[in-house]
Amino acid sequence: MTAVRAGHEQKVRWGVVATGGIAARFTEDVQALPDAEVVAVASRSEAPAKEFAGRFGIPRAYGAWADLFADDEVDVVYVATPHSAHRAAAGAALAAGKPVLCEKAFTINAREAEELVALAGERGLFLMEAMWMYCNPVIRRMVRLVRDGAIGDIRTVQADFGLQGPFAPEHRLRNPDLGGGAILDLGVYPVSFAQLLLGEPDRVQADALLSPEGVDLNTGMLLGWDSGATALLSCSVTGATPTTATVTGTEGRIEVASAFFNPDRLVLRREGEEPVEYTAAGEASELAGMQHEAAEVMRCLRAGETDSPLIPQAGTLAVMRTLDRVREQVGVRFPVDA
Incomplete structure (x- = not known):
């Protein structure tokens, strides 16, 4: 991952996993932020990813999650799959070295959530539940x-x-x-x-x-x-x-x-x-x-924080x-x- 610099002189580059309604809403909100951009989207197949990318003017569309996680120009990953896939998607992103914002419910159960938090800690990576409330x-x-x-x-x-x-x-x-x-x-x-x-x-x-x-x-x-x-x-x-x-x-x-x-x-x-x-x-x-939660993620990344004080991992667990x-x-x- 390319380091996110302090300040707003460099836009934070988001990758979005999934193409459903919540992913669309998040993408719209993030694209309206002056210090952020959505540079890639991934789905389990190429067609929906390309359709989503065309709808929102996203430069790269991937038919496999792993391709997005390997993209050096993605600074942070937003996981918007059904919660049954949160453990797999967020875990693969963290394993690839990407910070993660993961939709709620964070996982199916507490065991899966503990596994993600442990993985983020091992890798020294930012991880936050998208509890926009x-x-x-x-x-x-x-x-x-x-x-x-x-x-x-x-x-x-x-x-x-x-x-x-x-x-x-x-x-x-x-x-x-x-x-x-x-x-x-x-x-x-x-x-x-x-x-x-x-x-x-x-x-x-x-x-x-x-x-x-x-x-x-x-x-x-x-x-x-x-x-x-x-x-x-x-x-x-x-x-x-x-x-x-x-x-x-x-x-x-x-x-x-x-x-x-x-x-x-x-x-x-x-x-x-x-x-x-x-x-x-x-x-x-x-x-x-959803701009509030995106802004908090970007603040944490720029400050080098791996756990948000607004949505701490302990609270999610x-x-x-x-x-x-x-x-x-x-x-x-x-x-x-x-």
């Missing part, structure tokens, strides 16, 4: 408010994420081989939201409606901490939920607008006081969408352990769990 300026404001004592001690967290179904049996969300179901695809957001504020829970309870294929369609989670805090979380692929979040403490609460994982505002409410609204515009950021515990409770197992 953590980089959102409104979410970062929420964290500061909580840490500054604006709502006292946290007692409850509520968050939901549901998509309108039904999804056909052949859809990836119904396919166990692709890590289908609501937990990994959607539940990772409310769990990550709660753990951003409270850390890894001491207790996990869950219940779910399972599909004939054995993946979860609708899941409720109750997380508990020894501090007395609880989190009531849900995820679903059977109906569109409000997709909001609330954090209640002993001295007030914070309401995060829909969609809570990429909000443009929040409201702080304290007893006897007028509500205070904080907006994305008030956070003095010119970035939007903790979330994966919780998701494993949820799946164990509801009886969802994937082939790679064996």
